[in-house]
Amino acid sequence: MTTEHAASPDSLLYIVHAAADRDLAILLRARIRDVVPGLQVFLASKAGEIPTGEDWLAHIHQNLKAATSFLLLLTPRSIERHWVWYEAGVAWSRGCRQLPVTAGGLDRATVHYPLKAAQILAQLFRDLGAELESPEVFCRTVRATALPPPGSPADLQRVRDALAQVFEPPRAVLRRMLAGDHLTFDDMRAVLERSGFAADGHSAQLVLDVLRRTDLLQADDNQRWSLRPDVKDSVRRCLNPSLAQKFQSLAEQMRAWAGTQTGGFDGNGWQQKFVPQLTALRQKARDHGEDDAWLDKVPSHYTAVHQIADALVRVAQRLPDE
Structure with missing residues (x-):
């Protein structure tokens, strides 16, 4: 059962988070309100939280001063945001209760001081005086909110990064895990030794x-490590891609690159980043009897880059995905 704990009427929990983690922060606020009735929770990125026409920064500072405790939502995105560190610094300087938690794939071991005491989400609710009925289900919901769907382009990019x-x-070691193996620490040493690497x-x-x-990994109670099921297909596609997947991957990289460029067309960047791969894949397509006129084009603007990416996808769709 979920144990509830009524909060003091003047209690205000301020959720420190990055705008990119807005959906996860909203999920946490809703669950906290469910299990801690009466607790006020401030979330700056929630639409309607700051009245229309009111000075945004002044309202933020008003709540920073009024907060009695702070939830510091630490993810791979938020940990790099200066504003998150600023709000965490306010909490620190005021001596308020701080509840730093990691989510969205951030390893607690990589969090630096003074936020290094980050905890898991289930512990957060215990610190608020409540218990989650099913921490495992809640954490799966958090992961689904914080991470892209398995196999999606965003998930592939995350695994690729x-x-x-x-x-x-x-x-x-990852290739052994792709075969379905669960590896202890000693098993990993043996894999390294058989692969010709230092195995001390x-x-x-x-x-x-x-x-x-x-x-990308998970461990069981016996400290045997394996690939997380939700990333296994993406890891396989990145480590052992089929020819069709290589075409798809290059198309995604081209679109991502074109989408981040500003100013005039970067011909040197295009040449260095894509021409060697494109040349090799174009030849492989022709070896399979497939071709597209756009694969021979030399782009002079970013729209042409997207058209070449579309051609790569068309060829990929005609190639066996094996």
Whole structure:
């Protein structure tokens, strides 16, 4: 059962969060209000929280001064935001109760002082005087809110970004996990040794630390590590992509690159970032009897980049996804 605990009428919990984590913050506020009746919860990014026409910054500072406790929502996005650190600094300087929690894939081990005492979400509710009926279900909801759907383009990009931090020794361990293996620390040492890498305890610990920071792994009660089921397909596509997936991936990278560019067309950037891959894939497509005139184009504007990306997707759809 969920245990409720009525709050003092003058209690105000201020949720420190990044705007990018707005949906997760709204979810937390709703659940906190359910289990702690009477607790006022301030959330700056919630529409209607700050009255129309009122000075935004003044209203923020008013609530920073009135808050009796602070929930510091730490995610890979918020931990890099200066404003989040500013609000956390106000909480620190006022000596108010602080409840730092990690979510959205942020490893508590990577949080620096003074926020290093971050806890898991289930503990947050205990600190507020309540118990979650099912912490596991709630945390699955949090993960679904904070992370993109498995297999979506956003999820693939997240996994791709995580794997960019991972070099060949940890990838050897990941490939074993892709085969369905659950690996202990000693198993990882054995994988490293068979793959020709240093297999002493220090090296194996470094590999495990790197993989844990990617938020791609899970551990059972016996400390056997495996890939999280929701990322397994994305990891497989990134580590062992089919030819069709390589075409799709390059198209996604092109669109993402074009979407972040400002000013005139960056021809040198295009040449360095995409031409080698595009040339190789164009030849592979022709080896399979597939082609598209746009794959031969040399773009001079970003609209043409999107058209080349569309051509890559058309060819991918005609290639076997195996």
